[in-house]
Structure formats: C-alpha cells, structure tokens
Amino acid sequence: MIAEGGGGRPVGSVDAGKGVEQRMDGMQQERIAGITGVVLAGGQGRRMGRVDKGLQPLRGRPLAAWVAERLAPQVDELLINANQNGERYAALGYRVLPDRIAGFAGPLAGLHAALSEAAHPLVVTAPCDSPFLPADLVARLHAAMAATGSELAMARTFERLHPVFCLCRRELLPALDEYLRDGGRAFGRWCATLRAVDVAFDDEAEAFENINTREDLGRLAGEAGTAG
Numbered sequence: 669m670i671a672e673g674g675g676g677r678p679v680g681s682v683d684a685g686k687g688v689e690q691r692m693d694g695m696q697q698e699r700i701a702g703i704t705g706v707v708l709a710g711g712q713g714r715r716m717g718r719v720d721k722g723l724q725p726l727r728g729r730p731l732a733a734w735v736a737e738r739l740a741p742q743v744d745e746l747l748i749n750a751n752q753n754g755e756r757y758a759a760l761g762y763r764v765l766p767d768r769i770a771g772f773a774g775p776l777a778g779l780h781a782a783l784s785e786a787a788h789p790l791v792v793t794a795p796c797d798s799p800f801l802p803a804d805l806v807a808r809l810h811a812a813m814a815a816t817g818s819e820l821a822m823a824r825t826f827e828r829l830h831p832v833f834c835l836c837r838r839e840l841l842p843a844l845d846e847y848l849r850d851g852g853r854a855f856g857r858w859c860a861t862l863r864a865v866d867v868a869f870d871d872e873a874e875a876f877e878n879i880n881t882r883e884d885l886g887r888l889a890g891e892a893g894t895a896g
Contacts, residue, residue: 705743722796734799749778
C-alpha cells in the first residue's frame with residue numbers, strides 16, 4: 669500500500685509479518701549498531717492530573733524505568749527527554765535532555781533535543797507510557813527503513829499510526845527545527861512531509877496502548893499483576 673504524504677512525498681506501508689520479517693529471522697532480539705534511543709518524558713501529564721507521567725509507579729517502578737529497560741538493549745545509546753524532575757530521571761542511569769524549544773512543545777520537541785545530542789546517525793523514540801513496548805521494535809523499524817530507503821519508519825497497528833514510535837535519520841534535524849520554529853507541533857503531520865514508511869505491528873498491538881489517565885494506569889497494573 670502506497671499513499672501520498674504532505675508535499676507529495678511517498679509514504680509506504682510494510683507488513684512486518686511478511687517480506688521484511690522474513691529477512692530478519694533470528695535478529696529480532698539483536699541490537700542494531702549505530703542507533704540512539706530516546707524515552708520521551710517531556711510532557712506535562714495534563715490528562716493524568718498534571719503529574720509527571722514517566723515517574724508514575726507501575727508495580728513499584730516508574731513507567732520510564734520500564735520503557736528504558738525494554739529499549740536500552742535495542743540501541744547503542746539511550747537518552748531520556750524530560751523537562752522536570754531531572755535528577756529523578758537521571759537516577760535511572762541515563763543522560764537526561766530537556767527540550768530546546770520552550771513551552772512544553774510536545775514529543776517532537778523531545779525528538780528535536782535527541783537529534784541535537786545523539787551520538788549515532790539514527791534515532792528511535794518511545795513514549796514514557798509504553799512499558800511493554802516490543803523487544804523487536806528497533807529491528808523491525810530498521811529493516812523497513814533499509815528496505816525502502818526511507819528517512820523515517822514508524823509503527824502501525826492495523827489502521828492506526830503510532831508516529832511517536834519512530835526511527836529516523838539524525839540528518840533530519842534542520843527540517844524538524846524549521847517545522848517547530850514555524851509553529852508546527854503535530855508529530856504525524858511532520859512525518860507526512862518526509863519519505864516515511866509505516867511498519868505493521870498487528871501481532872503486538874497491545875504494546876502500543878496509551879496510558880493517559882490514572883484509570884488506565886490502574887488497569888494496566890492489574891493486568892501486569894495477573895500476568896505475573
């Protein structure tokens with residue numbers, strides 16, 4: 669399936685359960701060299717009562733700690749984007765970066781900070797409220813990016829796109845900087861201006877559920893406790 673993104677640039681879709689994944693047999697759990705990961709924890713948690721979402725506990729550990737634990741083995745460098753409680757995030761053992769764009773500008777500002785500081789040519793993002801993100805997230809995004817020559821690869825479950833789970837090239841920093849300084853904030857709209865591919869994770873759709881409220885967190889804690 670091919671659609672047209674913003675500016676008439678092609679946006680592809682890859683079913684990672686088929687061709688791409690067949691070329692990835694035995695590598696889903698391996699670290700892909702040359703990738704920086706960033707946990708996006710720079711928001712204000714408005715829908716959770718203006719608490720720092722990444723520090724909310726799930727089974728006794730901050731949400732961001734769960735995410736870092738899942739993402740770190742998949743990358744060469746892990747960063748945390750946070751605009752408050754920096755010392756508490758630093759206690760998780762990773763470098764903390766605040767936004768370079770003022771005013772809590774959203775997850776794109778977190779990606780902007782990471783692209784500015786990343787030690788590697790590719791950067792992958794994951795939000796702080798995704799404690800069970802796929803262990804093969806980076807491998808599948810990277811395989812799709814390599815197969816299509818895309819600038820950015822993002823996750824998709826069925827018909828829903830998840831642009832905050834993306835892998836992109838560090839060289840996109842100038843384009844993102846311009847987009848943000850022109851007032852752009854929507855992650856998906858920025859992705860639509862790029863050569864982007866979306867990658868199907870229909871087999872792991874539950875890993876991409878949003879945690880926006882305390883009720884969502886309580887439900888997830890209950891499910892995790894049952895699973896454990």
